[in-house]
Amino acid sequence: MPEGDPLDTIANAxxxxSVVKASRFVAxxxxxxxxxxAEAVIAEVRREFHDARHHCTALVVGDDGGRQRSSDDAEPSGTAGAPMLAVLRGARLTDVVAVVSRWFGGTLLGTGGLTRAYGGAVGDAVAAASRVRRRRMERVALRVGHEAAGRLEHRLRTWADLTGGADVAAGVYGPTGAVFEVATLPEHRDALHQLLAELGIPYDLEDLGTEVRRLPVEP
Structure with missing residues (x-):
């Protein structure tokens, strides 16, 4: 992943x-x-599974995953929340919360067993989730006269389809010409400028900054 891109997230809940020595774990x-x-999700799971003995949690939010929390919820310290959080961090996910509800089955698992059970429960959920890749896109506005607008739009859309890493918004037409907003991955920036040079038409380019966009869900 190129430097500066946000972490991935998931598409749906x-x-x-899983069951470990008669203890039931729902992740x-x-x-x-x-x-x-995230707190609202945790509260909702607690209400749904009000009869569970523990509701251990881990969450990561922010483009860079800078805000992280975990809770053992009365399990021995470090045996639940920490291994759950480690799985999320290892999977390079953000803007997610994991809640593992446990019903005690009568057999003590020990600290090692708990760590494996809670981490494994989150690992199973991560494996079952549809991953969404997010990329930081560079946005520019291209202004051209009416005489070149149709040609530019056609070439931009063809180029965007070929690269698979660019998006062209619908043109906005005014009295003096048209404006096309283009969002592109950083690695396609030079190709865009090359395309504009090859067209040989006069244009004005305005830098609109960057934004994070969700790319198609990976299979």
Whole structure:
């Protein structure tokens, strides 16, 4: 992944279940927008599984995964939240919360067993989730006269389809010409400028900064 890109996230909530020495573990992995959203998910799981003995959690939010939290929820310190968080970090995911609800089966698992069980539960959920790649796109506005607008739009759209890493918004036409907003991956920046040079038409280019966009969900 190029430097500066945000971490991946997941497309939809997933739920998996496992049993370890008669203890039942249900893992919920849910995409979230922020910490408040994550707390709401945790509260909802607690309400749904109110009879579970533990609801251990781990969450990562922010483009760079800079905000992280975990909770053992009365399990021995370091045996639940930390290994759950380690799985999320190892998978390079952000804007997700994991909640693992446990029903005690009568057999003590020990610290090592708990660590493996909670980490494994989140690992199963991550494996079942549809991953969404997010990339930081560079945005520019291209202004051209009416006489060149049609030609430019056609070439831009053809180029965007071929690269697979660019997007051309619908042109906005005004009294003096048209404006096309183009979002492209950083590695395609030079190709865009080369295309414009080959067209040989007068244009004005305005840098609109960057934004994070979701790319198609990976299979």
């Amino acid at each position: 997933v739920r998996t279940e 919920d992995l849910v995409p979230v927008a922020d910490l408040e959203d």
